[in-house]
Amino acid sequence: MIKYSYFFFIIIFILGSSCTKSEKKENIIKGTNLALQFTEAYNEGMDALESGDVLFAAKKFNEAEILFPQSAWAPNAALMAAYSYYIQDYYGDAIAELIRFKKVYPYHESLDYVNYLLAISYYEQIVDEKKDLQSLIKSKKYFELILNRYSDTEYAKDAEFKIDYINDILAAKEMYIGRFYFQKKKWIPAINRFRTVIDNYETTIYTEEALYRLVEVYYTLGLKSEAEKYAILLGYNYQSSKWYERSYGLFYKMYEKNKKENFKKENKKSNIVLKRFKSLFELDE
Numbered sequence: 001m002i003k004y005s006y007f008f009f010i011i012i013f014i015l016g017s018s019c020t021k022s023e024k025k026e027n028i029i030k031g032t033n034l035a036l037q038f039t040e041a042y043n044e045g046m047d048a049l050e051s052g053d054v055l056f057a058a059k060k061f062n063e064a065e066i067l068f069p070q071s072a073w074a075p076n077a078a079l080m081a082a083y084s085y086y087i088q089d090y091y092g093d094a095i096a097e098l099i100r101f102k103k104v105y106p107y108h109e110s111l112d113y114v115n116y117l118l119a120i121s122y123y124e125q126i127v128d129e130k131k132d133l134q135s136l137i138k139s140k141k142y143f144e145l146i147l148n149r150y151s152d153t154e155y156a157k158d159a160e161f162k163i164d165y166i167n168d169i170l171a172a173k174e175m176y177i178g179r180f181y182f183q184k185k186k187w188i189p190a191i192n193r194f195r196t197v198i199d200n201y202e203t204t205i206y207t208e209e210a211l212y213r214l215v216e217v218y219y220t221l222g223l224k225s226e227a228e229k230y231a232i233l234l235g236y237n238y239q240s241s242k243w244y245e246r247s248y249g250l251f252y253k254m255y256e257k258n259k260k261e262n263f264k265k266e267n268k269k270s271n272i273v274l275k276r277f278k279s280l281f282e283l284d285e
Contacts, residue, residue, distance in 0.1 A: 038068035042077055049084055058084040058093070075105045082117065091121045112150040116159070119143045123162060133173060140166045164203070171201035171210075178213060191217055208234065212243035219250055227251075 045060030061081035065074045082097035098118045102111070119142035125135040143159040143166070150156060178193030194217070197210035211234040218227035231247045238244050 034068045035071065038064050038071055038073065038077075041067060042073065042080075045077070045080060045084070049080070054084045054088040054090075057081075058097075075101070075108050075110070078104070079110060079114065082114075086117060086121055089124070091125050094121045112146065112153045112155060115142050115145055115150070116155040119146065119159065119162070123166075133170065136166050136169060140170075167201045168204050168206070171197050171204040171206040174201070175206050175209060175213075178210075182213065182217060187217055187221060208238045208241045208243045211238070212247050215247045215250065 041060050041064035045057045045064065048054070048057035048060060058081045061077045061084065065077040065081070068074060078097065078101050082094050082101065085091075085094035085097060095118060098114055098121070101108075101114055105111075108114070119139050122135045122139035122142065126139075140163055143163050146153070146155050146159040147163070174193045174197045178190050178197075181187075181190035181193060191214065194210045194213045197204070197206050198214075201207070211230050214230040215227045215234065218224075218230065228251075231244075231251060234241070234244050234247050
């Protein structure tokens with residue numbers, strides 16, 4: 001009985017070994033076929049991209065990635081699909097592919113390029129910055145990510161330049177709204193907009209005007225000490241600015257006005273004293 005059990009075990013082992021070898025052989029063949037299909041789809045994508053058929057190219061790159069996702073070239077295929085959409089201005093599709101790439105391949109070595117392409121894709125969608133700033137804000141977010149995480153890459157310098165430009169646009173928007181509120185005599189919203197420029201976009205060309213507008217608002221409200229505070233700040237940092245000259249003119253105007261009022265008061269007082277003095281020497285008839 002023991003002998004039969006022993007032989008039964010041997011037979012099972014041999015059959016199992018045979019199945020394992022057979023499965024391995026089948027997997028190798030299957031893997032080879034997948035690799036060939038992947039290469040074929042990838043090359044078709046490259047040919048389509050070179051000929052200008054970017055939509056078909058993106059389709060073939062996606063197909064290649066799906067066919068052989070465990071391939072070391074699968075991330076490249078996904079990235080090429082995103083690039084195909086980008087160069088033909090299909091920014092929404094490019095963004096979707098790039099965001100998916102970050103989720104599927106979170107540790108890939110090309111993440112610096114992925115984030116840069118994301119930033120550029122949002123940046124290129126700007127049609128009218130006066131109406132919609134969402135693309136600008138999202139673009140700035142990814143450019144800042146590049147500066148923080150990939151400051152030593154070739155993309156960092158361009159990211160820095162783009163951020164400066166975006167900040168100018170955002171500051172211009174705040175100033176536009178602030179001036180509108182000022183004209184409508186909505187003082188608090190106007191102040192908030194001008195302060196936003198000073199606090200968040202102090203390196204832009206609009207900081208000087210924002211300081212002057214605060215001087216103007218507080219002067220209009222009769223809060224002279226607050227107006228003087230921002231006027232001093234403006235003069236300290238931008239003494240040669242036309243906005244400082246206007247600020248100075250505003251206070252000079254106030255000074256002249258006060259001077260005239262004081263003169264009238266003094267003159268009126270002098271006339272009263274003079275009349276009183278004359279009355280002392282006038283003879284009653």
